[in-house]
Amino acid sequence: MPWIVRVRKKFQAAHYLTDYPKEGENEPLHGHTWMVECHFRVKELNKAGIGVDFVEVERFLDEILPDYRCLNDIFNFSPSAENVARYLYGVIKERFPQLVKVVVWETESGGAEYSEE
DSSP states (O other): OEEEEEEEEEEEEOOOOTTTTSSTTOOEEEEEEEEEEEEESSSSSTTOOOOOOOOHHHHHHHHHTTTTEEEEHOOOSSHHHHHHHHHHHHHHHHHHHTEEEEEEEESSOOOEEEEOO
């Protein structure tokens, strides 16, 4: 039976949604404490009993997460939780092929997940 290994990481970022709430208008700039949650499917453990090294994943997330930035200045898409989850999935999957899902929490009560399953 496989394991699902989860790693979470917070980052601070501002954004605004384009074409919101109606086409042609932008949402006001605002910030969040975002939470990224990565899910990895692991079928085997190494000799230390580890399927995915939490520290290695956290270091990678430190490199790629846009901490203290405006997401609109980085991405060429409207940075909704849905779009950010899809983008991060692609980047993380290249480094960690065991990745099966990324969940991006924009607030404590609202987020989006992306997976190809």
